[in-house]
Amino acid sequence: MNRADIERAKKANRREREKLVELRAELDAYARKIDAEALRNARNRTAWVREREAAIVALRALTARFGATGWSDDTPLAEILEIFLREPLEDMVMRVNRHMDRLRDETRPKPPPIGPPRPLRASQLHELEIVPVSEQGVHGYRAACACGWRSTRCGREADAVERGGNHRAYLANQPAGGGA
Ligand SMILES: [Zn+2]
Numbered sequence: 001m002n003r004a005d006i007e008r009a010k011k012a013n014r015r016e017r018e019k020l021v022e023l024r025a026e027l028d029a030y031a032r033k034i035d036a037e038a039l040r041n042a043r044n045r046t047a048w049v050r051e052r053e054a055a056i057v058a059l060r061a062l063t064a065r066f067g068a069t070g071w072s073d074d075t076p077l078a079e080i081l082e083i084f085l086r087e088p089l090e091d092m093v094m095r096v097n098r099h100m101d102r103l104r105d106e107t108r109p110k111p112p113p114i115g116p117p118r119p120l121r122a123s124q125l126h127e128l129e130i131v132p133v134s135e136q137g138v139h140g141y142r143a144a145c146a147c148g149w150r151s152t153r154c155g156r157e158a159d160a161v162e163r164g165g166n167h168r169a170y171l172a173n174q175p176a177g178g179g180a
Helices: 003-066 077-107 157-172
Strands: 128-135 138-145
Touching: 003 077, 128 157, 138 157
Parallel strands: none
Antiparallel strands: 128 138
16 A cells, blocks of 8 residues: 555545534434424323313213213214214204294184184174165165175065065075075
8 A cells, every 4th residue: 555545545534524524414313303392292182181171071061952972082083073963963853843833833714613603703693684775766675684794675674674584594504604
């Protein structure tokens, strides 16, 4: 080995050392980065755990009131929401809807019952009155009933009375509510 060879070898050695130093620095930086990430993950995990704990507390109250109990603190949230909250809630909404339908049906006005005749209302009591009429200069009488029925004009009062009587007699044989 001559002098020149020795110098080359030293130079190469120095370069290697410099490279090693650089590599070491890079590794240190990388390690610091990994540490920081691990710390961040740990913090995230803590945050997640706290958030889950808060969710569990809220779900306990919700399912006690609107859903079903019987789940444990480590039941997956999705399962709690689906089985212990959504399904019972849906049942409850359906029950409420059915109840509302029943109430609506009960308060809806009923159609008049079909069957035996109802008693006459006051306005349907056939109370007759004979009223004098004068049409186009012709005088006469008309029977007028409280139900709204009117006889044709009669020349004589007695005829109007008779027609009124017929009206009442006719209606006496009709089912209530009928007119003539
Ligand atoms: Zn009448």
